[in-house]
Amino acid sequence: MASVAQGARAPLSLAPDRLERALGWLALVMLGFILAALARGYAEWPRVPALVWVHLATILLALALTPVMLWRPRGTAAHRQLGYVWCAAMFGTAIVSLFVRVTNPGHFSPIHLLSVLTIVLVPLLVRAARRHDVARHRRSVRGLIIGALLIAGFFTFPFDRLLGHWLFG
Numbered sequence: 001m002a003s004v005a006q007g008a009r010a011p012l013s014l015a016p017d018r019l020e021r022a023l024g025w026l027a028l029v030m031l032g033f034i035l036a037a038l039a040r041g042y043a044e045w046p047r048v049p050a051l052v053w054v055h056l057a058t059i060l061l062a063l064a065l066t067p068v069m070l071w072r073p074r075g076t077a078a079h080r081q082l083g084y085v086w087c088a089a090m091f092g093t094a095i096v097s098l099f100v101r102v103t104n105p106g107h108f109s110p111i112h113l114l115s116v117l118t119i120v121l122v123p124l125l126v127r128a129a130r131r132h133d134v135a136r137h138r139r140s141v142r143g144l145i146i147g148a149l150l151i152a153g154f155f156t157f158p159f160d161r162l163l164g165h166w167l168f169g
Contacts, residue, residue: 012134014074023145024067030153031063034163041166052162055100058093059153062086066145083129087122090144094118111155118148 016024034056065086072079094115098108125140157164 012138014134016070019142020070023142024070026150027063027066027145030150031060033157033167034060034063034153037163037167041162044166048162051096051100055093055096058089058096059149062089062093063149065089066149087126090118090148091122094122094148111152114148114152118144
């Protein structure tokens with residue numbers, strides 16, 4: 001029986017763990033809420049600024065790709081290609097969100113801090129993946145999903161924001 005050298009760690013599994021399975025499902029739930037809100041707000045679509053539509057499109061793409069990225073095999077060419085698309089969607093939505101100030105015209109809100117964090121973390125997670133630093137890449141992806149997709153997404157529904165108004169109004 002081989003033993004692991006003192007201080008050495010067993011290689012990380014590339015298979016999704018419970019947290020990643022849960023994050024995939026939560027991304028699908030968030031996607032469902034957003035699509036339901038969009039369907040209910042159909043009559044108001046013409047009044048929505050183009051910048052908000054770009055923001056919604058990029059976030060919908062990231063949400064739809066999240067379970068695919070988390071549940072399918074990793075380290076493959078497909079994972080890498082879809083990962084670049086997911087990162088571009090996350091980076092794009094963060095950049096665009098800096099210009100979306102409908103709720104607080106002319107001013108940033110606390111949620112914009114997540115946008116700045118996303119702009120910093122996306123290149124770092126790409127770098128970690130390219131260096132095959134699985135642990136850092138996994139932590140960064142999980143952090144972005146929890147913070148930039150799920151927490152930020154949750155805050156699009158209360159406080160009479162657009163999607164919350166459409167879904168619950």
